[in-house]
Amino acid sequence: MGAVSAVLALSAAACALAVAALALARYVRWRLFWHRALSPFPGPDLALPVIGTLLHILGPMDTIFERGLRLLHGGDGDGSTFKFWLGERPWLHLTRPEDLEGLLNSGKQTHKPEVVYGPVSGFFGRGLITLNGEAWRRHRRVLTPAFHFAVLERYSGIFTRRAALFADKLAEAEAGGHSFDFMPHIGAFVTDTVMETAFGLQGGDERDPRDREDFIKATDTAFKIIADRVMKPWLMVDAMFRWSPLGAKQAEADRVINLYAQRVIRLKQKQIAGKTAGRGVLRGSSGSSGQGVLSDDEILNEVRTLIAVQQTSASTLSFAVVCLALNADVQRRARAEVLAVDAEPGLAPLDRLNRLKYLERVLKETLRMYPITAIFSRTLGEDLHLPAASTKQGLGVTVFAYQTHRDPRHWPDPERFDPDRFLPERSAGRHPYAYIPFSAGPRNCIGQRYAMLQMKAVLAALLRAAELTPGEGCARQDALPLNMNTFLYIRGGFNVRLRGLSS
Numbered sequence: 001m002g003a004v005s006a007v008l009a010l011s012a013a014a015c016a017l018a019v020a021a022l023a024l025a026r027y028v029r030w031r032l033f034w035h036r037a038l039s040p041f042p043g044p045d046l047a048l049p050v051i052g053t054l055l056h057i058l059g060p061m062d063t064i065f066e067r068g069l070r071l072l073h074g075g076d077g078d079g080s081t082f083k084f085w086l087g088e089r090p091w092l093h094l095t096r097p098e099d100l101e102g103l104l105n106s107g108k109q110t111h112k113p114e115v116v117y118g119p120v121s122g123f124f125g126r127g128l129i130t131l132n133g134e135a136w137r138r139h140r141r142v143l144t145p146a147f148h149f150a151v152l153e154r155y156s157g158i159f160t161r162r163a164a165l166f167a168d169k170l171a172e173a174e175a176g177g178h179s180f181d182f183m184p185h186i187g188a189f190v191t192d193t194v195m196e197t198a199f200g201l202q203g204g205d206e207r208d209p210r211d212r213e214d215f216i217k218a219t220d221t222a223f224k225i226i227a228d229r230v231m232k233p234w235l236m237v238d239a240m241f242r243w244s245p246l247g248a249k250q251a252e253a254d255r256v257i258n259l260y261a262q263r264v265i266r267l268k269q270k271q272i273a274g275k276t277a278g279r280g281v282l283r284g285s286s287g288s289s290g291q292g293v294l295s296d297d298e299i300l301n302e303v304r305t306l307i308a309v310q311q312t313s314a315s316t317l318s319f320a321v322v323c324l325a326l327n328a329d330v331q332r333r334a335r336a337e338v339l340a341v342d343a344e345p346g347l348a349p350l351d352r353l354n355r356l357k358y359l360e361r362v363l364k365e366t367l368r369m370y371p372i373t374a375i376f377s378r379t380l381g382e383d384l385h386l387p388a389a390s391t392k393q394g395l396g397v398t399v400f401a402y403q404t405h406r407d408p409r410h411w412p413d414p415e416r417f418d419p420d421r422f423l424p425e426r427s428a429g430r431h432p433y434a435y436i437p438f439s440a441g442p443r444n445c446i447g448q449r450y451a452m453l454q455m456k457a458v459l460a461a462l463l464r465a466a467e468l469t470p471g472e473g474c475a476r477q478d479a480l481p482l483n484m485n486t487f488l489y490i491r492g493g494f495n496v497r498l499r500g501l502s503s
Protein backbone atom coordinates (compact mmCIF):
# COMPACT_ATOMS: atom_id res chain seq x y z
CA MET A 1 0.00 0.00 0.00
CA GLY A 2 2.83 2.37 1.00
CA ALA A 3 4.68 1.63 -2.23
CA VAL A 4 1.51 2.35 -4.31
CA SER A 5 1.05 5.73 -2.59
CA ALA A 6 4.67 6.61 -3.22
CA VAL A 7 4.31 5.74 -6.91
CA LEU A 8 1.12 7.81 -7.17
CA ALA A 9 2.75 10.77 -5.46
CA LEU A 10 5.76 10.50 -7.74
CA SER A 11 3.52 10.33 -10.83
CA ALA A 12 1.56 13.37 -9.68
CA ALA A 13 4.80 15.28 -9.08
CA ALA A 14 6.12 14.24 -12.47
CA CYS A 15 2.85 15.37 -14.11
CA ALA A 16 2.97 18.72 -12.33
CA LEU A 17 6.59 19.16 -13.38
CA ALA A 18 5.76 18.29 -16.97
CA VAL A 19 2.86 20.79 -17.02
CA ALA A 20 5.11 23.48 -15.49
CA ALA A 21 7.88 22.69 -17.99
CA LEU A 22 5.38 22.87 -20.84
CA ALA A 23 4.03 26.20 -19.60
CA LEU A 24 7.57 27.53 -19.23
CA ALA A 25 8.50 26.33 -22.71
CA ARG A 26 5.40 28.05 -24.14
CA TYR A 27 6.21 31.24 -22.23
CA VAL A 28 9.85 31.21 -23.45
CA ARG A 29 8.71 30.54 -27.02
CA TRP A 30 6.18 33.40 -26.78
CA ARG A 31 8.81 35.75 -25.39
CA LEU A 32 11.32 34.78 -28.09
CA PHE A 33 8.68 35.28 -30.77
CA TRP A 34 8.06 38.85 -29.69
CA HIS A 35 11.72 39.62 -29.10
CA ARG A 36 12.45 38.49 -32.64
CA ALA A 37 9.41 40.36 -34.03
CA LEU A 38 10.59 43.58 -32.38
CA SER A 39 14.30 43.16 -33.13
CA PRO A 40 14.30 45.40 -36.25
CA PHE A 41 13.14 48.35 -34.12
CA PRO A 42 15.20 50.62 -31.85
CA GLY A 43 14.76 50.45 -28.08
CA PRO A 44 16.02 48.35 -25.16
CA ASP A 45 16.69 44.71 -26.08
CA LEU A 46 16.53 43.42 -22.54
CA ALA A 47 13.04 43.04 -21.05
CA LEU A 48 12.85 41.44 -17.62
CA PRO A 49 9.97 39.18 -16.58
CA VAL A 50 7.14 41.02 -14.74
CA ILE A 51 8.60 44.53 -15.07
CA GLY A 52 9.62 44.49 -18.75
CA THR A 53 11.69 47.57 -19.59
CA LEU A 54 10.32 49.75 -16.80
CA LEU A 55 13.74 49.89 -15.10
CA HIS A 56 14.72 52.39 -17.81
CA ILE A 57 12.10 54.85 -16.69
CA LEU A 58 11.76 54.31 -12.93
CA GLY A 59 11.45 57.44 -10.80
CA PRO A 60 8.89 59.89 -9.41
CA MET A 61 5.65 60.29 -11.36
CA ASP A 62 5.90 64.07 -11.50
CA THR A 63 8.91 63.88 -13.84
CA ILE A 64 7.82 60.84 -15.85
CA PHE A 65 7.33 62.86 -19.03
CA GLU A 66 10.88 64.26 -19.08
CA ARG A 67 12.35 60.83 -18.34
CA GLY A 68 10.24 59.27 -21.10
CA LEU A 69 11.44 61.84 -23.65
CA ARG A 70 15.07 61.37 -22.56
CA LEU A 71 14.73 57.62 -22.98
CA LEU A 72 13.24 57.98 -26.47
CA HIS A 73 15.94 60.37 -27.64
CA GLY A 74 18.85 58.72 -25.84
CA GLY A 75 18.57 55.40 -27.70
CA ASP A 76 19.95 54.09 -30.94
CA GLY A 77 17.31 55.65 -33.21
CA ASP A 78 15.83 59.14 -33.55
CA GLY A 79 13.05 58.29 -31.07
CA SER A 80 10.32 58.17 -33.71
CA THR A 81 9.92 54.39 -33.36
CA PHE A 82 10.70 52.60 -30.13
CA LYS A 83 10.06 49.14 -28.72
CA PHE A 84 9.42 48.52 -25.04
CA TRP A 85 7.79 46.06 -22.66
CA LEU A 86 5.14 47.12 -20.20
CA GLY A 87 5.31 44.30 -17.71
CA GLU A 88 4.82 41.12 -19.71
CA ARG A 89 3.44 42.87 -22.76
CA PRO A 90 5.41 43.96 -25.85
CA TRP A 91 4.73 47.38 -27.35
CA LEU A 92 5.82 49.50 -30.25
CA HIS A 93 5.81 53.24 -29.97
CA LEU A 94 5.01 55.04 -33.26
CA THR A 95 5.14 58.72 -34.09
CA ARG A 96 5.91 59.17 -37.81
CA PRO A 97 2.83 60.26 -39.81
CA GLU A 98 3.82 57.79 -42.53
CA ASP A 99 3.63 54.94 -39.99
CA LEU A 100 0.43 56.17 -38.37
CA GLU A 101 -1.64 56.42 -41.52
CA GLY A 102 -1.95 52.64 -42.02
CA LEU A 103 -2.77 52.16 -38.35
CA LEU A 104 -5.32 54.90 -37.68
CA ASN A 105 -7.00 54.75 -41.04
CA SER A 106 -7.83 51.06 -40.91
CA GLY A 107 -11.19 49.67 -39.82
CA LYS A 108 -9.30 46.56 -38.64
CA GLN A 109 -7.07 48.47 -36.22
CA THR A 110 -9.70 49.94 -33.94
CA HIS A 111 -9.21 47.65 -30.94
CA LYS A 112 -8.12 49.40 -27.75
CA PRO A 113 -5.95 47.35 -25.38
CA GLU A 114 -7.74 46.32 -22.20
CA VAL A 115 -4.55 46.68 -20.17
CA VAL A 116 -4.69 50.47 -20.73
CA TYR A 117 -8.37 51.21 -21.32
CA GLY A 118 -9.68 48.74 -18.71
CA PRO A 119 -8.34 50.82 -15.81
CA VAL A 120 -9.41 54.02 -17.59
CA SER A 121 -13.00 52.75 -17.62
CA GLY A 122 -12.99 53.23 -13.83
CA PHE A 123 -13.79 56.86 -14.50
CA PHE A 124 -14.71 57.08 -18.20
CA GLY A 125 -17.17 54.23 -17.75
CA ARG A 126 -17.64 51.57 -20.43
CA GLY A 127 -18.57 54.14 -23.05
CA LEU A 128 -17.29 55.02 -26.52
CA ILE A 129 -13.74 55.74 -25.37
CA THR A 130 -13.18 52.29 -23.88
CA LEU A 131 -15.55 49.96 -25.77
CA ASN A 132 -14.47 47.61 -28.52
CA GLY A 133 -16.03 45.57 -31.32
CA GLU A 134 -19.75 45.53 -32.05
CA ALA A 135 -20.69 47.38 -28.84
CA TRP A 136 -18.40 50.27 -29.84
CA ARG A 137 -19.89 50.39 -33.36
CA ARG A 138 -23.44 50.48 -31.98
CA HIS A 139 -22.68 53.21 -29.44
CA ARG A 140 -20.89 55.26 -32.09
CA ARG A 141 -23.94 55.00 -34.40
CA VAL A 142 -26.32 56.07 -31.64
CA LEU A 143 -24.20 58.99 -30.42
CA THR A 144 -23.05 60.44 -33.76
CA PRO A 145 -26.27 62.49 -34.34
CA ALA A 146 -25.68 64.29 -31.00
CA PHE A 147 -22.64 65.93 -32.61
CA HIS A 148 -24.20 66.68 -35.97
CA PHE A 149 -23.61 70.09 -37.55
CA ALA A 150 -27.22 71.18 -37.02
CA VAL A 151 -26.99 70.35 -33.32
CA LEU A 152 -23.74 72.29 -32.97
CA GLU A 153 -25.51 75.31 -34.38
CA ARG A 154 -27.84 75.28 -31.39
CA TYR A 155 -25.00 74.58 -28.96
CA SER A 156 -23.07 77.65 -30.18
CA GLY A 157 -25.52 80.03 -28.50
CA ILE A 158 -25.11 78.12 -25.23
CA PHE A 159 -21.30 78.18 -25.51
CA THR A 160 -21.29 81.92 -26.18
CA ARG A 161 -23.68 82.80 -23.37
CA ARG A 162 -21.94 80.62 -20.78
CA ALA A 163 -18.46 81.74 -21.90
CA ALA A 164 -19.34 85.43 -21.43
CA LEU A 165 -20.57 84.76 -17.88
CA PHE A 166 -17.48 82.68 -17.12
CA ALA A 167 -15.01 85.29 -18.46
CA ASP A 168 -16.66 88.21 -16.66
CA LYS A 169 -16.73 86.30 -13.38
CA LEU A 170 -13.10 85.27 -13.76
CA ALA A 171 -11.93 88.77 -14.67
CA GLU A 172 -13.67 90.04 -11.55
CA ALA A 173 -12.35 87.29 -9.25
CA GLU A 174 -8.75 87.46 -10.42
CA ALA A 175 -8.53 91.18 -11.17
CA GLY A 176 -5.67 91.80 -8.71
CA GLY A 177 -2.95 90.98 -11.25
CA HIS A 178 -1.60 88.15 -9.10
CA SER A 179 -0.49 84.83 -10.55
CA PHE A 180 -3.20 82.13 -10.48
CA ASP A 181 -3.82 78.68 -11.94
CA PHE A 182 -6.45 78.86 -14.71
CA MET A 183 -7.30 75.13 -14.68
CA PRO A 184 -9.45 74.91 -11.50
CA HIS A 185 -11.64 77.77 -12.82
CA ILE A 186 -12.51 76.15 -16.13
CA GLY A 187 -13.54 72.70 -14.77
CA ALA A 188 -16.95 73.90 -13.59
CA PHE A 189 -17.56 75.71 -16.89
CA VAL A 190 -17.02 72.65 -19.09
CA THR A 191 -19.06 70.41 -16.78
CA ASP A 192 -22.04 72.79 -16.71
CA THR A 193 -21.79 73.32 -20.45
CA VAL A 194 -21.97 69.62 -21.30
CA MET A 195 -24.94 69.33 -18.93
CA GLU A 196 -26.84 71.93 -20.90
CA THR A 197 -25.75 70.94 -24.41
CA ALA A 198 -25.49 67.15 -24.42
CA PHE A 199 -28.07 66.48 -21.68
CA GLY A 200 -30.36 69.48 -22.00
CA LEU A 201 -29.96 70.30 -18.29
CA GLN A 202 -29.45 73.83 -17.03
CA GLY A 203 -26.27 73.78 -14.94
CA GLY A 204 -26.29 75.46 -11.57
CA ASP A 205 -29.70 75.78 -9.93
CA GLU A 206 -30.84 72.21 -9.64
CA ARG A 207 -27.60 70.68 -8.37
CA ASP A 208 -25.60 71.30 -5.25
CA PRO A 209 -22.33 72.94 -6.46
CA ARG A 210 -20.46 70.82 -3.90
CA ASP A 211 -21.48 67.69 -5.85
CA ARG A 212 -19.92 69.19 -8.95
CA GLU A 213 -16.75 70.16 -7.09
CA ASP A 214 -16.48 66.65 -5.62
CA PHE A 215 -17.03 65.22 -9.07
CA ILE A 216 -14.28 67.40 -10.62
CA LYS A 217 -11.88 66.46 -7.82
CA ALA A 218 -12.74 62.77 -8.24
CA THR A 219 -12.03 62.83 -12.00
CA ASP A 220 -8.73 64.57 -11.34
CA THR A 221 -7.78 61.88 -8.80
CA ALA A 222 -8.81 59.13 -11.21
CA PHE A 223 -6.69 60.58 -14.06
CA LYS A 224 -3.62 60.55 -11.81
CA ILE A 225 -4.26 57.01 -10.59
CA ILE A 226 -4.33 55.55 -14.08
CA ALA A 227 -0.82 56.83 -14.97
CA ASP A 228 0.51 55.61 -11.64
CA ARG A 229 -1.02 52.21 -12.24
CA VAL A 230 0.41 51.79 -15.75
CA MET A 231 3.89 52.32 -14.32
CA LYS A 232 3.38 49.58 -11.71
CA PRO A 233 2.64 46.42 -13.71
CA TRP A 234 1.80 44.38 -10.60
CA LEU A 235 -1.13 46.75 -10.05
CA MET A 236 -2.47 45.73 -13.46
CA VAL A 237 -3.56 42.53 -11.75
CA ASP A 238 -7.06 43.57 -10.67
CA ALA A 239 -7.02 41.72 -7.35
CA MET A 240 -3.71 43.35 -6.31
CA PHE A 241 -4.92 46.77 -7.39
CA ARG A 242 -8.19 46.46 -5.50
CA TRP A 243 -6.34 45.71 -2.26
CA SER A 244 -3.74 48.49 -2.72
CA PRO A 245 -4.08 52.05 -1.31
CA LEU A 246 -4.35 53.27 -4.91
CA GLY A 247 -7.25 50.84 -5.46
CA ALA A 248 -9.09 52.23 -2.44
CA LYS A 249 -8.64 55.78 -3.76
CA GLN A 250 -9.92 54.70 -7.16
CA ALA A 251 -12.98 53.03 -5.63
CA GLU A 252 -13.87 56.25 -3.82
CA ALA A 253 -13.37 58.36 -6.97
CA ASP A 254 -15.44 55.85 -8.89
CA ARG A 255 -18.27 56.11 -6.35
CA VAL A 256 -18.39 59.92 -6.58
CA ILE A 257 -18.29 59.92 -10.39
CA ASN A 258 -21.01 57.28 -10.63
CA LEU A 259 -23.23 59.14 -8.18
CA TYR A 260 -22.94 62.30 -10.23
CA ALA A 261 -23.73 60.49 -13.49
CA GLN A 262 -26.72 58.77 -11.90
CA ARG A 263 -28.02 62.11 -10.66
CA VAL A 264 -27.77 63.51 -14.20
CA ILE A 265 -29.80 60.59 -15.51
CA ARG A 266 -32.44 60.97 -12.81
CA LEU A 267 -32.83 64.66 -13.59
CA LYS A 268 -33.09 63.88 -17.26
CA GLN A 269 -35.68 61.18 -16.70
CA LYS A 270 -37.73 63.60 -14.63
CA GLN A 271 -37.54 66.11 -17.48
CA ILE A 272 -38.61 63.53 -20.03
CA ALA A 273 -41.51 62.48 -17.82
CA GLY A 274 -42.53 66.13 -17.52
CA LYS A 275 -41.94 66.57 -21.29
CA THR A 276 -39.59 69.49 -20.75
CA ALA A 277 -36.54 67.72 -22.16
CA GLY A 278 -34.12 69.44 -24.48
CA ARG A 279 -32.64 67.47 -27.34
CA GLY A 280 -29.55 65.99 -25.76
CA VAL A 281 -27.85 62.64 -26.23
CA LEU A 282 -30.17 60.86 -23.81
CA ARG A 283 -33.31 61.70 -25.70
CA GLY A 284 -34.38 58.94 -28.02
CA SER A 285 -31.42 56.72 -27.18
CA SER A 286 -32.93 54.95 -24.21
CA GLY A 287 -34.55 51.53 -24.13
CA SER A 288 -33.37 47.96 -23.93
CA SER A 289 -30.07 47.41 -25.71
CA GLY A 290 -30.52 46.93 -29.46
CA GLN A 291 -29.55 48.32 -32.88
CA GLY A 292 -30.62 51.95 -32.45
CA VAL A 293 -30.92 52.31 -28.68
CA LEU A 294 -28.82 52.04 -25.56
CA SER A 295 -29.87 50.27 -22.38
CA ASP A 296 -30.09 52.25 -19.13
CA ASP A 297 -26.74 50.88 -18.02
CA GLU A 298 -25.13 51.76 -21.36
CA ILE A 299 -26.51 55.27 -21.04
CA LEU A 300 -25.06 55.59 -17.55
CA ASN A 301 -21.67 54.66 -19.00
CA GLU A 302 -21.97 57.15 -21.87
CA VAL A 303 -22.97 59.89 -19.45
CA ARG A 304 -19.83 59.15 -17.44
CA THR A 305 -17.73 59.22 -20.61
CA LEU A 306 -19.15 62.48 -21.88
CA ILE A 307 -18.75 64.21 -18.53
CA ALA A 308 -15.23 62.90 -17.85
CA VAL A 309 -13.99 63.69 -21.35
CA GLN A 310 -14.68 67.41 -20.78
CA GLN A 311 -11.34 67.47 -18.98
CA THR A 312 -9.74 67.46 -22.45
CA SER A 313 -11.29 70.82 -23.36
CA ALA A 314 -10.48 72.20 -19.90
CA SER A 315 -6.81 71.22 -20.24
CA THR A 316 -6.52 72.51 -23.81
CA LEU A 317 -8.10 75.82 -22.86
CA SER A 318 -5.64 76.09 -19.97
CA PHE A 319 -2.72 75.57 -22.36
CA ALA A 320 -4.21 78.09 -24.82
CA VAL A 321 -4.51 80.73 -22.11
CA VAL A 322 -0.85 80.23 -21.15
CA CYS A 323 0.16 80.46 -24.83
CA LEU A 324 -1.80 83.70 -25.28
CA ALA A 325 -0.16 85.12 -22.15
CA LEU A 326 3.29 84.18 -23.44
CA ASN A 327 2.77 85.56 -26.95
CA ALA A 328 1.59 89.16 -26.62
CA ASP A 329 1.53 89.77 -30.40
CA VAL A 330 -0.65 86.69 -30.97
CA GLN A 331 -2.97 87.82 -28.18
CA ARG A 332 -3.32 91.33 -29.67
CA ARG A 333 -4.10 89.92 -33.11
CA ALA A 334 -6.65 87.45 -31.73
CA ARG A 335 -8.37 90.18 -29.69
CA ALA A 336 -8.52 92.49 -32.71
CA GLU A 337 -10.20 89.72 -34.69
CA VAL A 338 -12.76 89.07 -31.94
CA LEU A 339 -13.65 92.77 -31.68
CA ALA A 340 -13.93 93.09 -35.46
CA VAL A 341 -16.37 90.16 -35.63
CA ASP A 342 -18.29 91.60 -32.64
CA ALA A 343 -18.75 94.81 -34.61
CA GLU A 344 -20.51 92.97 -37.47
CA PRO A 345 -24.26 93.25 -36.92
CA GLY A 346 -26.85 90.49 -37.23
CA LEU A 347 -24.69 87.35 -37.11
CA ALA A 348 -25.85 84.12 -35.44
CA PRO A 349 -23.54 82.77 -32.68
CA LEU A 350 -22.29 79.93 -34.89
CA ASP A 351 -21.44 82.37 -37.73
CA ARG A 352 -19.53 84.56 -35.30
CA LEU A 353 -17.50 81.62 -34.03
CA ASN A 354 -16.86 80.41 -37.57
CA ARG A 355 -15.46 83.81 -38.53
CA LEU A 356 -12.78 83.67 -35.86
CA LYS A 357 -10.21 82.13 -38.20
CA TYR A 358 -7.12 83.40 -36.43
CA LEU A 359 -8.42 82.25 -33.06
CA GLU A 360 -9.01 78.85 -34.60
CA ARG A 361 -5.35 78.78 -35.71
CA VAL A 362 -4.32 79.73 -32.15
CA LEU A 363 -6.22 76.72 -30.83
CA LYS A 364 -4.83 74.43 -33.51
CA GLU A 365 -1.29 75.55 -32.72
CA THR A 366 -1.96 75.04 -28.99
CA LEU A 367 -3.12 71.50 -29.75
CA ARG A 368 -0.08 70.93 -31.95
CA MET A 369 2.36 71.85 -29.21
CA TYR A 370 0.30 70.44 -26.35
CA PRO A 371 -1.93 67.61 -27.60
CA ILE A 372 -3.31 66.81 -24.19
CA THR A 373 -4.23 63.22 -25.09
CA ALA A 374 -0.57 62.91 -26.05
CA ILE A 375 -0.55 59.09 -26.02
CA PHE A 376 -3.25 56.70 -27.14
CA SER A 377 -2.99 53.04 -28.04
CA ARG A 378 -4.24 50.09 -30.04
CA THR A 379 -3.85 46.32 -30.20
CA LEU A 380 -3.02 45.35 -33.76
CA GLY A 381 -5.97 43.50 -35.28
CA GLU A 382 -3.79 42.44 -38.21
CA ASP A 383 -0.13 42.74 -39.20
CA LEU A 384 0.96 46.31 -39.80
CA HIS A 385 3.51 46.98 -42.52
CA LEU A 386 6.07 49.64 -41.66
CA PRO A 387 9.12 50.69 -43.69
CA ALA A 388 11.55 49.12 -41.13
CA ALA A 389 9.67 45.81 -40.89
CA SER A 390 6.22 44.34 -40.48
CA THR A 391 4.72 44.07 -37.01
CA LYS A 392 2.51 41.23 -35.91
CA GLN A 393 -1.15 41.02 -35.04
CA GLY A 394 -1.65 41.21 -31.25
CA LEU A 395 1.17 43.72 -30.64
CA GLY A 396 0.33 46.76 -28.50
CA VAL A 397 1.01 50.06 -30.26
CA THR A 398 1.24 53.47 -28.62
CA VAL A 399 0.78 56.60 -30.70
CA PHE A 400 2.62 59.63 -29.35
CA ALA A 401 1.05 62.75 -30.86
CA TYR A 402 3.36 65.06 -28.88
CA GLN A 403 6.32 63.80 -30.88
CA THR A 404 4.42 63.56 -34.19
CA HIS A 405 3.60 67.25 -33.79
CA ARG A 406 7.29 68.09 -33.39
CA ASP A 407 8.52 66.19 -36.44
CA PRO A 408 10.71 68.88 -38.07
CA ARG A 409 10.05 67.47 -41.55
CA HIS A 410 6.45 68.64 -41.20
CA TRP A 411 6.81 71.32 -38.53
CA PRO A 412 9.93 73.50 -39.01
CA ASP A 413 11.16 75.17 -35.80
CA PRO A 414 8.69 73.02 -33.84
CA GLU A 415 9.14 74.70 -30.45
CA ARG A 416 7.98 78.07 -31.79
CA PHE A 417 4.32 79.00 -31.19
CA ASP A 418 3.20 80.08 -34.65
CA PRO A 419 -0.55 79.89 -35.38
CA ASP A 420 0.03 80.81 -39.01
CA ARG A 421 1.43 77.35 -39.66
CA PHE A 422 -2.23 76.51 -40.17
CA LEU A 423 -2.83 79.08 -42.93
CA PRO A 424 -4.18 77.16 -45.93
CA GLU A 425 -1.15 78.03 -48.07
CA ARG A 426 1.26 76.77 -45.39
CA SER A 427 -0.78 73.63 -44.73
CA ALA A 428 -0.93 72.60 -48.39
CA GLY A 429 0.98 69.37 -48.97
CA ARG A 430 1.48 68.61 -45.27
CA HIS A 431 1.04 64.92 -44.48
CA PRO A 432 -2.58 64.42 -43.27
CA TYR A 433 -1.39 62.36 -40.28
CA ALA A 434 1.22 64.94 -39.19
CA TYR A 435 -1.51 66.55 -37.06
CA ILE A 436 -3.58 64.19 -34.90
CA PRO A 437 -4.67 65.95 -31.67
CA PHE A 438 -8.10 64.34 -32.07
CA SER A 439 -6.66 61.04 -33.34
CA ALA A 440 -7.87 60.13 -36.86
CA GLY A 441 -9.80 57.50 -38.80
CA PRO A 442 -12.78 55.50 -37.54
CA ARG A 443 -11.93 55.98 -33.83
CA ASN A 444 -11.29 59.70 -34.06
CA CYS A 445 -12.72 62.10 -31.50
CA ILE A 446 -16.49 62.31 -31.93
CA GLY A 447 -16.53 65.64 -30.05
CA GLN A 448 -13.86 67.56 -31.94
CA ARG A 449 -16.14 70.11 -33.59
CA TYR A 450 -18.03 70.52 -30.34
CA ALA A 451 -14.71 71.09 -28.53
CA MET A 452 -13.38 73.60 -31.06
CA LEU A 453 -16.55 75.73 -30.95
CA GLN A 454 -16.73 75.62 -27.18
CA MET A 455 -13.05 76.54 -26.79
CA LYS A 456 -13.30 79.36 -29.33
CA ALA A 457 -16.26 80.82 -27.42
CA VAL A 458 -14.28 80.76 -24.16
CA LEU A 459 -11.14 82.34 -25.62
CA ALA A 460 -13.16 85.03 -27.42
CA ALA A 461 -14.93 85.93 -24.18
CA LEU A 462 -11.66 86.02 -22.25
CA LEU A 463 -9.98 88.22 -24.86
CA ARG A 464 -12.87 90.68 -24.60
CA ALA A 465 -12.79 90.70 -20.80
CA ALA A 466 -9.11 90.72 -19.88
CA GLU A 467 -5.48 91.01 -20.88
CA LEU A 468 -3.35 87.97 -20.07
CA THR A 469 0.29 87.91 -19.00
CA PRO A 470 2.42 84.95 -17.84
CA GLY A 471 2.22 83.76 -14.23
CA GLU A 472 4.70 82.03 -11.94
CA GLY A 473 6.66 79.16 -13.50
CA CYS A 474 5.18 79.87 -16.95
CA ALA A 475 7.50 82.64 -18.12
CA ARG A 476 9.05 80.82 -21.09
CA GLN A 477 7.34 78.75 -23.76
CA ASP A 478 10.39 76.52 -24.26
CA ALA A 479 10.76 75.88 -20.52
CA LEU A 480 7.21 75.01 -19.45
CA PRO A 481 7.56 72.13 -16.97
CA LEU A 482 5.37 69.56 -18.73
CA ASN A 483 4.25 66.29 -17.26
CA MET A 484 1.64 63.66 -18.01
CA ASN A 485 -0.88 61.63 -16.08
CA THR A 486 -3.72 60.57 -18.38
CA PHE A 487 -3.38 64.03 -19.94
CA LEU A 488 -0.52 66.44 -20.53
CA TYR A 489 -0.30 69.24 -17.95
CA ILE A 490 2.02 71.92 -16.58
CA ARG A 491 3.61 70.89 -13.30
CA GLY A 492 2.96 73.73 -10.86
CA GLY A 493 -0.16 74.96 -12.65
CA PHE A 494 -1.35 76.83 -15.75
CA ASN A 495 -0.35 80.12 -14.15
CA VAL A 496 -1.31 83.47 -15.68
CA ARG A 497 -2.19 86.99 -14.59
CA LEU A 498 -5.24 89.00 -15.66
CA ARG A 499 -5.92 92.68 -16.10
CA GLY A 500 -9.61 93.45 -16.61
CA LEU A 501 -10.52 95.33 -19.80
CA SER A 502 -14.13 96.15 -18.98
CA SER A 503 -13.39 99.87 -18.55
Ligand code: HEM
Pocket: 128, 129, 130, 140, 305, 306, 309, 310, 312, 313, 316, 371, 372, 373, 376, 377, 436, 437, 438, 439, 442, 443, 444, 445, 446, 447, 448, 450, 451
Ligand atom coordinates in the same frame (compact mmCIF):
# COMPACT_ATOMS: atom_id res chain seq x y z
C1 HEM B 1 -9.63 69.64 -26.96
C2 HEM B 1 -10.50 68.72 -26.69
C3 HEM B 1 -10.39 67.27 -27.07
C4 HEM B 1 -9.31 66.54 -27.48
C5 HEM B 1 -7.88 67.01 -27.68
C6 HEM B 1 -9.78 65.19 -27.73
C7 HEM B 1 -8.98 64.16 -28.19
C8 HEM B 1 -9.43 62.87 -28.42
C9 HEM B 1 -8.58 61.78 -28.84
C10 HEM B 1 -7.09 61.87 -29.12
C11 HEM B 1 -9.37 60.69 -28.94
C12 HEM B 1 -8.92 59.27 -29.30
C13 HEM B 1 -8.56 58.58 -28.01
C14 HEM B 1 -8.11 57.17 -28.15
O1 HEM B 1 -7.98 56.64 -29.25
O2 HEM B 1 -7.91 56.57 -27.10
C15 HEM B 1 -10.72 61.07 -28.57
C16 HEM B 1 -11.80 60.23 -28.56
C17 HEM B 1 -13.05 60.60 -28.13
N1 HEM B 1 -13.46 61.86 -27.77
FE1 HEM B 1 -12.33 63.52 -27.72
N2 HEM B 1 -11.12 65.13 -27.45
C18 HEM B 1 -11.53 66.38 -27.06
C19 HEM B 1 -12.81 66.77 -26.69
C20 HEM B 1 -13.90 65.95 -26.68
C21 HEM B 1 -15.23 66.35 -26.33
C22 HEM B 1 -15.63 67.77 -25.93
C23 HEM B 1 -16.01 65.25 -26.41
C24 HEM B 1 -17.49 65.10 -26.17
C25 HEM B 1 -18.31 66.08 -26.02
C26 HEM B 1 -15.16 64.13 -26.81
C27 HEM B 1 -15.58 62.84 -26.97
C28 HEM B 1 -14.78 61.80 -27.39
C29 HEM B 1 -15.24 60.43 -27.52
C30 HEM B 1 -16.65 59.93 -27.18
C31 HEM B 1 -14.16 59.68 -28.01
C32 HEM B 1 -14.15 58.19 -28.35
C33 HEM B 1 -14.49 58.03 -29.81
C34 HEM B 1 -14.47 56.57 -30.27
O3 HEM B 1 -13.60 55.81 -29.86
O4 HEM B 1 -15.33 56.26 -31.09
N3 HEM B 1 -13.89 64.60 -26.97
N4 HEM B 1 -10.73 62.41 -28.26
